[in-house]
Amino acid sequence: MNIRTVMNKTRIAVVGGVVLLAVFGFTAHLSNGGEKVGTSVGDKAPELAFFNPDSTKVIKLSSLKGQYVLVDFWASWCGPCRHENPNVLRAYEKYSKAKFKDAKGFTIYSVSLDKSRKSWQQAIAQDGLEWPNHVSDLGQWNSAGARLYGINSIPMNFLLDPNGVIVAKNLRGDQLDQALDKYVKSF
Helix, strand or coil: CCHHHHHHHHHHHHHHHHHHHHHHHHHHCECHHHCEECCCCCCECCCCEEECCCCCCEEEHHHHCCCEEEEEEECCCCHHHHHHHHHHHHHHHHHCCCEECCCCCEEEEEEECCCCHHHHHHHHHHHCCCCCEEEECCCHHHCHHHHHHCCCCCCEEEEECCCCEEEEECCCCHHHHHHHHCCEEEC
């Protein structure tokens, strides 16, 4: 076999591999209905599924479909997170009772970047974080959720519509109210 034939076959194999990778890469970022999965506004939010604080059940983000959901990344050791928690709690108390134009309600899916289960549980109790959807893999910055969402600082949050599409992110204080008020029918 001469060198020219080997080079042509190699070139064909490389081009074929690149085409397959490109097609796979493109389709891997698409979910049902062609929605792009990612962490930008307009993207379908990536699935999360972690244990609750007692490790008694896994709570999937997708189980909250049909509601507006605030995916909130935080940790017990994070001063700015703990400072923001009263705003998050106030929003939960206000909007969890609201009637929405196109949703069953509002809830929060808290993803803790804690390493210590005890510290995480104590912070939930101390800050009065009364919603039921608290999760963590206790991986701190190596958390699978933090990596999937590209989290490099906390607090960080993503507001999802009833279909799991990100409609806003990194909301602080009254910004969360302003974002949610657009979708409320009545209180």
